[in-house]
Amino acid sequence: MSLPVRVGTLLVAFLAVVGGAIFVVIHFFLAGPPVVDYTSGVAPGQAVNVVLQEDPQNQASNHPDWVSYFVQDPKTKQWVHTLVFKVPAGARVNMTILGYDGCTPLRNPFWGKVTGTIGNSATIDGKTVRALDSWKTCSVGHTFSIPSINLNVPMGSPTTVAENNNLCGTSPCTSGPHATMKFSFIAPKTPGSYLVQCRVPCGGGYVTGFGGPMQAIGFMTGQMEVAS
Numbered sequence: 001m002s003l004p005v006r007v008g009t010l011l012v013a014f015l016a017v018v019g020g021a022i023f024v025v026i027h028f029f030l031a032g033p034p035v036v037d038y039t040s041g042v043a044p045g046q047a048v049n050v051v052l053q054e055d056p057q058n059q060a061s062n063h064p065d066w067v068s069y070f071v072q073d074p075k076t077k078q079w080v081h082t083l084v085f086k087v088p089a090g091a092r093v094n095m096t097i098l099g100y101d102g103c104t105p106l107r108n109p110f111w112g113k114v115t116g117t118i119g120n121s122a123t124i125d126g127k128t129v130r131a132l133d134s135w136k137t138c139s140v141g142h143t144f145s146i147p148s149i150n151l152n153v154p155m156g157s158p159t160t161v162a163e164n165n166n167l168c169g170t171s172p173c174t175s176g177p178h179a180t181m182k183f184s185f186i187a188p189k190t191p192g193s194y195l196v197q198c199r200v201p202c203g204g205g206y207v208t209g210f211g212g213p214m215q216a217i218g219f220m221t222g223q224m225e226v227a228s
């Protein structure tokens with residue numbers, strides 16, 4: 001082989017390795033979970049209807065056994081594996097959350113209280129609630145909380161032992177025992193990113209239950225993007 005051919009071959013091989021490394025970094029380390037947009041086509045002052053579900057697993061990531069939220073795309077109605085969604089500033093946000101996961105007791109009964117919603121209440125399967133006692137009954141799966149606006153809503157779970165032994169096993173869930181939570185709140189007037197966090201120690205297999213999905217964006221941690 002002539003020298004130019006050898007140099008050329010070496011260069012091509014080198015660039016292939018560099019390209020592969022760049023792909024790995026961008027694809028696995030820098031790419032965040034997708035943002036589901038609830039702002040397009042919404043007139044000023046109009047309410048938006050955000051639909052989520054929380055599941056015992058996800059089958060949509062490198063960690064299929066982690067508990068996770070999903071967000072429904074308002075246009076396609078497809079479930080997207082993420083907990084990042086965008087709403088208009090100052091809009092009324094009507095939330096519907098399907099709770100397919102089983103119950104886990106809260107570390108602090110304070111997180112069983114509904115705060116920051118219109119009326120400081122939510123409905124679970126049509127019943128108005130202001131607080132859930134996760135120690136008295138098996139009743140709380142996760143929480144949906146946005147700390148900076150004092151929003152905290154405990155998510156109801158299927159309540160019976162039979163239901164908890166027979167949870168939906170393929171995510172995003174389309175059937176199986178679940179509770180349906182509804183509540184509304186007013187999005188902040190200031191555009192920006194607002195942290196969304198679950199307060200149930202639902203990171204099974206991690207120290208104190210607060211690792212894994214609890215600290216991974218798109219699972220039990222997310223962001224509400226408020227658009228200007």
Ligand SMILES: [Cu+2]
Nearest residue numbers: 142198202220
């Ligand atoms: Cu959780």
